[in-house]
Amino acid sequence: MYRKLDNSELKRATLQEFREGKKLPFIVVLDNVRSQHNIGSAFRSADAFAAEMLILCGICATPPSAEIRKAALGAEESVIWRYHTNTLDAVKELRGQGYRIVSVEQTENSTSLEQFSPQAGEKYAFIFGNEIKGVAQEVVDISDLTIEIPQFGSKHSLNVSVSVGVVLWEVAMAIQKQTK
Numbered sequence: 001m002y003r004k005l006d007n008s009e010l011k012r013a014t015l016q017e018f019r020e021g022k023k024l025p026f027i028v029v030l031d032n033v034r035s036q037h038n039i040g041s042a043f044r045s046a047d048a049f050a051a052e053m054l055i056l057c058g059i060c061a062t063p064p065s066a067e068i069r070k071a072a073l074g075a076e077e078s079v080i081w082r083y084h085t086n087t088l089d090a091v092k093e094l095r096g097q098g099y100r101i102v103s104v105e106q107t108e109n110s111t112s113l114e115q116f117s118p119q120a121g122e123k124y125a126f127i128f129g130n131e132i133k134g135v136a137q138e139v140v141d142i143s144d145l146t147i148e149i150p151q152f153g154s155k156h157s158l159n160v161s162v163s164v165g166v167v168l169w170e171v172a173m174a175i176q177k178q179t180k
Helices: 015-020 036-048 066-072 087-096 137-141 160-178
Strands: 024-031 051-057 081-084 099-104 123-128 145-148
Touching: 024 036, 024 087, 024 160, 036 051, 036 066, 036 160, 051 087, 081 087, 087 099, 087 123, 087 137, 099 137, 123 160
Parallel strands: 024 051, 024 123, 051 081, 099 123, 099 145
Antiparallel strands: none
16 A cells, blocks of 8 residues: 655755755756746756756746746745856856756767766756757857757657756766765
8 A cells, every 4th residue: 555645754855954955966057948837847856856056048037937936836946046148158157167068959979868977076067948949059069968868759859847857867866876
């Protein structure tokens, strides 16, 4: 028999504990994501997998927003975030801070997600693109790597919020294995 756990039984960190707690060595960058629901979902995934930060760029809406909050369920308060008007500038700044730039995009010579292995001691910035256009080519051009999520159906892409969750899960699990 299985009994669903109450929220009080999940032993989750408080907002303050999370904000002060250890984060995994990656940042999520949203490149001109237009849907506030997708942005809110990215906040939740960033919280779930203890990302250092979420950077919203270009046309991305920012908190406070009822639409973001609807999907984020408060994660817009737990996850550190900032806004940049230009994704390329944000990415260049991150590179200058020692982050490896990884665009999540279908490209020539992309690395399949299951083949990506984060290196101990490295920091990563994962760039996720617009729902229609993907990651801007100018950002792809300066990326250290592109990774692609394998797909087996007839569609050519996943919803950006789903992609954020899939990539962060894989990366978080890989990092956790390294620390054991």
